[in-house]
Amino acid sequence: MSINDTADKIISMEIRGAGKIAREAVSALRDHAETLPRTGDVSIFIREMEQAAGILLATRPTAVSLPNAIQIVMRDVRSSKNEEAARRNLREKANEFIWSSRTALDRISVMGANHIPDGSVIMTHCNSSAALGSIIEAKRQGKDIEVYATEVRPWNQGRITIKTLNEHEIPTTYIVDSAARTMMKEVDLVIVGADAITVNGAVVNKIGTSQIALCAHEARKNVIVTAETYKFAPRTILGERIQIEERPTDEVLPDDIAAGLPFVRIKNPVFDVTPAEYIDLIITEAGAIPPHLAFTIMREYLGWGLDELQNQFLSLEKD
Numbered sequence: 001m002s003i004n005d006t007a008d009k010i011i012s013m014e015i016r017g018a019g020k021i022a023r024e025a026v027s028a029l030r031d032h033a034e035t036l037p038r039t040g041d042v043s044i045f046i047r048e049m050e051q052a053a054g055i056l057l058a059t060r061p062t063a064v065s066l067p068n069a070i071q072i073v074m075r076d077v078r079s080s081k082n083e084e085a086a087r088r089n090l091r092e093k094a095n096e097f098i099w100s101s102r103t104a105l106d107r108i109s110v111m112g113a114n115h116i117p118d119g120s121v122i123m124t125h126c127n128s129s130a131a132l133g134s135i136i137e138a139k140r141q142g143k144d145i146e147v148y149a150t151e152v153r154p155w156n157q158g159r160i161t162i163k164t165l166n167e168h169e170i171p172t173t174y175i176v177d178s179a180a181r182t183m184m185k186e187v188d189l190v191i192v193g194a195d196a197i198t199v200n201g202a203v204v205n206k207i208g209t210s211q212i213a214l215c216a217h218e219a220r221k222n223v224i225v226t227a228e229t230y231k232f233a234p235r236t237i238l239g240e241r242i243q244i245e246e247r248p249t250d251e252v253l254p255d256d257i258a259a260g261l262p263f264v265r266i267k268n269p270v271f272d273v274t275p276a277e278y279i280d281l282i283i284t285e286a287g288a289i290p291p292h293l294a295f296t297i298m299r300e301y302l303g304w305g306l307d308e309l310q311n312q313f314l315s316l317e318k319d
């Protein structure tokens with residue numbers, strides 16, 4: 001798919017969910033490289049690819065999987081000696097990312113399932129392939145499980161979730177978002193995905209996740225986050241904050257109704273932040289970690305955040 005088509009589909013949410021956004025963006029970059037005529041000048045190729053990456057990066061601001069995936073694919077391209085090497089590098093890195101991101105999901109699903117005891121009642125929120133993968137794998141292992149799935153206003157991603165759960169014949173109860181606390185007493189554990197994880201172990205995920213985590217904490221139920229390592233945000237080491245996407249207000253209330261309510265302001269933040277103290281475990285393809293070990297994942301798997309930090313200090317010393 002072309003860069004512009006992919007970007008449009010990410011903006012309109014036809015392509016959504018942090019993992020899928022990353023894979024589709026990478027595959028669009030790989031396809032885009034193939035459409036560029038050979039000029040023999042590596043700097044032209046890099047410039048064109050940076051421009052394409054910029055279009056994809058501007059689509060949605062919160063899921064850190066998007067800039068991370070682009071960085072993974074573009075990092076070595078930027079230092080390639082000639083055009084052929086740059087092209088080869090991009091193709092190889094893109095294929096590797098897509099493959100490893102799928103492998104990561106499989107690993108997380110197995111590890112996640114191992115953390116779901118037989119007989120569990122699970123609550124999930126939004127539509128996360130990593131969270132659903134774990135639930136489906138638990139069922140495949142023969143565990144007797146049940147799920148409470150929330151509606152997820154205003155986009156109703158919960159409908160995609162219940163459709164998938166239904167396809168796997170997993171008994172599911174569909175509830176409105178505001179029923180989460182009432183139903184928490186029926187639940188044994190919460191499993192959700194992530195759009196970003198910060199250096200202090202806070203998890204950014206679909207709006208409402210933090211309320212559910214708070215209810216789970218109050219009811220002493222475990223909260224498990226399933227997230228590939230590329231959902232961790234190394235730039236938070238440098239103090240960068242995760243931008244919470246605000247979407248159009250007519251997703252919450254149609255414009256014609258809003259127009260008749262001049263004193264009413266509508267807000268539509270679509271992600272929220274769950275502090276580390278409300279999270280029991282983060283399951284990544286590299287293993288399950290307590291949230292306060294987020295830094296370790298960044299250091300081991302996403303080293304460039306630290307390179308940047310190092311470079312910043314080096315340039316300070318030079319000044």
Ligand SMILES: O=C(COP(=O)(O)O)[C@H](O)[C@H](O)COP(=O)(O)O
Nearest residue numbers: 016017018019128129130193194206
């Ligand atoms: O919050 C969402 C999706 O939000 P939106 O629908 O606004 O993109 C998902 O929980 C995470 O992206 C993780 O998903 P996955 O595990 O599939 O990467």
